[in-house]
Amino acid sequence: MHSRRSKSITGKRKQVGNSVARVIKPQKTRKIIRRFHHLINKRESICQFLRLTESLDEANEKKNDITILASTKGNVNLSKHYEDGKSQAFNEVMEAQLLKLHSLIKNETNSKEACDLTVMYTLLGYIMNQIGTLGGLETYQIASQNGQLKGRGGDTSKLLEKWTRLLLGNRSGAMALEIGSLSSENRISRCGLFGEVVRIDLQEHEGVVKQDFMERPPPETENDRFDLISCSLVLNFVKNHKDRGAMCHRMIEFLKPQGYIFIVLPQACVAHSRYCNESLLQKLFASIGLTLINSHQSDKLYYCLYQLQKAPSQPKHSSKRVKINDGPGLNNFGITL
Numbered sequence: 001m002h003s004r005r006s007k008s009i010t011g012k013r014k015q016v017g018n019s020v021a022r023v024i025k026p027q028k029t030r031k032i033i034r035r036f037h038h039l040i041n042k043r044e045s046i047c048q049f050l051r052l053t054e055s056l057d058e059a060n061e062k063k064n065d066i067t068i069l070a071s072t073k074g075n076v077n078l079s080k081h082y083e084d085g086k087s088q089a090f091n092e093v094m095e096a097q098l099l100k101l102h103s104l105i106k107n108e109t110n111s112k113e114a115c116d117l118t119v120m121y122t123l124l125g126y127i128m129n130q131i132g133t134l135g136g137l138e139t140y141q142i143a144s145q146n147g148q149l150k151g152r153g154g155d156t157s158k159l160l161e162k163w164t165r166l167l168l169g170n171r172s173g174a175m176a177l178e179i180g181s182l183s184s185e186n187r188i189s190r191c192g193l194f195g196e197v198v199r200i201d202l203q204e205h206e207g208v209v210k211q212d213f214m215e216r217p218p219p220e221t222e223n224d225r226f227d228l229i230s231c232s233l234v235l236n237f238v239k240n241h242k243d244r245g246a247m248c249h250r251m252i253e254f255l256k257p258q259g260y261i262f263i264v265l266p267q268a269c270v271a272h273s274r275y276c277n278e279s280l281l282q283k284l285f286a287s288i289g290l291t292l293i294n295s296h297q298s299d300k301l302y303y304c305l306y307q308l309q310k311a312p313s314q315p316k317h318s319s320k321r322v323k324i325n326d327g328p329g330l331n332n333f334g335i336t337l
């Protein structure tokens, strides 16, 4: 339990009844979300390079720490550099290294010499410490929840309601699944379009079931499928392009025929990525039977609504990640199916 006056680096802790709720100042919300994404992306790049990415678990930083240490395979030098990185507070030198990580990795990959992994482990330790300082997934989710509050960016399902009111009007008792749900108060749950809204998230919140969508038992009957799946700001949270693709395939499995998928991504995922833009996304989704019904780009977010026209009959084959843009300042968001 935290004392009434205890504070975290990212926000105050406020006593609410018997429980303690973390409050993050509105002006800090966007900064925290951006920083969290930056750190997660950099960690992902290093872990891909070290072939560690499969083992990481976004919801369990303690386990990640153990996994990274185990990957040093008893090499004292590497674990020393990892611990050294962890002991460093925020500093410009490490931040500058993180910014040029892309070329550091490229040089290491192309080098004919044996790789010097010490830099990578130091950076990894630094990132782990920074994620911990930020407050990990818990803080990220609180920041996201705050971001959903009116006047702080809002609830993305308002557009979902607008787009689907006419489309779903004649499906009485329509079922919706909200993946990555942070609140039962969002429009998706209150608009009256759905007979039932199943809300799941990696962490438990009031009115939301704790469940990893990728581990949701496969549908056995039509009643286990949904008329609409909402996946708002979740795909960008998934750690790599293959896992994002796997999540898209899985969403199809859970859709009723002619069902809808509502996807929201940070605008940068389609506007400033080396591996993704709107038309590539449309082509990819078409290959799994999805047709674009509506899309919208705001300053910060990209919204789209797809309908399942025909489930793909061919067995899954994986698409390759293709670079469609290059240059400084681009991100590596992409999806492969």
Ligand SMILES: C[S@@+](CC[C@H](N)C(=O)[O-])C[C@H]1O[C@@H](n2cnc3c(N)ncnc32)[C@H](O)[C@@H]1O
Residues within 6 Å of the ligand: 141, 144, 148, 156, 179, 180, 181, 182, 200, 201, 202, 203, 211, 212, 213, 214, 231, 232, 233, 234, 237, 238, 264
């Ligand atoms: C940025 S929050 C998005 C919250 C909200 N949907 C919105 O639009 O603001 C991303 C959420 O996705 C959840 N998430 C990521 N992968 C998931 C998965 N495999 N199953 C369930 N939830 C997942 C995370 O737990 C996190 O709370």
